[in-house]
Amino acid sequence: MTSEDVTTDTAPGPDGTPSGPPPERPAPTAQDATLPAGLATAARELFGDRLDLAAGYAELLVTDGVVRGLIGPREAPRIWERHLLNCAAVAELLPQDASVIDVGSGAGLPGLVLAIARPDLTVVLVEPLARRTSFLVETVERLGLARTVRVFRGRADEAASGANGVGPFTADVVTARAVAPLDRLAAWSLPLAFRGGRLLALKGASAAEEVAEHAAAVAKLGGSEPTVRLCGAGLLDPPTTVVEIVRERVIRPPSVKKSPKRSRGGQQRAR
Numbered sequence: 137m138t139s140e141d142v143t144t145d146t147a148p149g150p151d152g153t154p155s156g157p158p159p160e161r162p163a164p165t166a167q168d169a170t171l172p173a174g175l176a177t178a179a180r181e182l183f184g185d186r187l188d189l190a191a192g193y194a195e196l197l198v199t200d201g202v203v204r205g206l207i208g209p210r211e212a213p214r215i216w217e218r219h220l221l222n223c224a225a226v227a228e229l230l231p232q233d234a235s236v237i238d239v240g241s242g243a244g245l246p247g248l249v250l251a252i253a254r255p256d257l258t259v260v261l262v263e264p265l266a267r268r269t270s271f272l273v274e275t276v277e278r279l280g281l282a283r284t285v286r287v288f289r290g291r292a293d294e295a296a297s298g299a300n301g302v303g304p305f306t307a308d309v310v311t312a313r314a315v316a317p318l319d320r321l322a323a324w325s326l327p328l329a330f331r332g333g334r335l336l337a338l339k340g341a342s343a344a345e346e347v348a349e350h351a352a353a354v355a356k357l358g359g360s361e362p363t364v365r366l367c368g369a370g371l372l373d374p375p376t377t378v379v380e381i382v383r384e385r386v387i388r389p390p391s392v393k394k395s396p397k398r399s400r401g402g403q404q405r406a407r
């Protein structure tokens with residue numbers, strides 16, 4: 137699935153800064169995605185009988201993903217710890233058979249990981265950049281996940297309103313990692329959640345600070361008081377920090393009043 141009105145690889149970075157052309161750097165080389173022995177227990181617990189599928193995804197990330205510039209070469213040695221396990225831990229917050237929209241998926245994090253760990257979920261990966269959606273579409277095919285995972289090329293607001301005959305999308309849960317500060321993320325993501333549905337924003341050590349800074353803005357958007365949750369406690373060190381916001385109220389954007397049509401003389405036209 138594609139949204140064709142975003143045609144170039146030039147969406148803003150996570151903080152709204154222009155991404156610009158990638159800096160000159162030597163061509164990255166493919167690396168090894170072997171699961172470190174010390175993480176085997178956590179990986180088995182989080183992926184269960186889908187561990188081989190997770191290993192296939194890890195392999196694609198450190199080969200194709202690195203070569204195509206979607207994952208930094210320095211991430212490859214920590215692909216399990218920082219990426220696959222960190223994201224898979226969030227599955228504990230997802231109800232059985234939930235629908236999920238992952239905003240700003242990039243190379244598929246966390247959306248694709250959750251779809252791998254939990255075959256009961258249906259997942260839409262929302263990502264505006266063509267280079268990234270090509271990788272996502274190919275990866276979904278190669279991993280045999282097309283039955284439960286769709287890729288929408290476009291921004292979150294386009295997914296919420298629908299674009300080019302695709303969508304609009306809504307889901308039980310909206311996920312996002314490293315996409316935008318909490319106030320902007322809530323503005324983009326809450327319209328994608330059903331009323332009573334949730335935004336789960338994977339945040340690092342800054343979570344509590346962000347909550348304190350943006351709770352008032354989130355409330356104005358119809359969101360609940362944000363709650364900080366730790367996922368994978370006892371399995372991962374550190375556990376994954378997630379900010380959870382329930383969409384309590386549906387806030388419609390103010391409608392723009394049409395000004396009455398006027399004749400050339402500035403008089404209101406007679407009906």
Ligand SMILES: C[S@@+](CC[C@H](N)C(=O)[O-])C[C@H]1O[C@@H](n2cnc3c(N)ncnc32)[C@H](O)[C@@H]1O
Pocket residue numbers: 147148149150239240241242243244245246262263264265268290291292293312313314315324
């Ligand atoms: C720093 S990357 C994070 C990618 C991935 N979530 C991860 O954790 O590796 C931020 C992603 O958000 C996407 N993005 C930026 N603005 C967006 C918007 N308005 N709607 C949806 N995605 C957006 C970018 O294209 C980029 O892929």
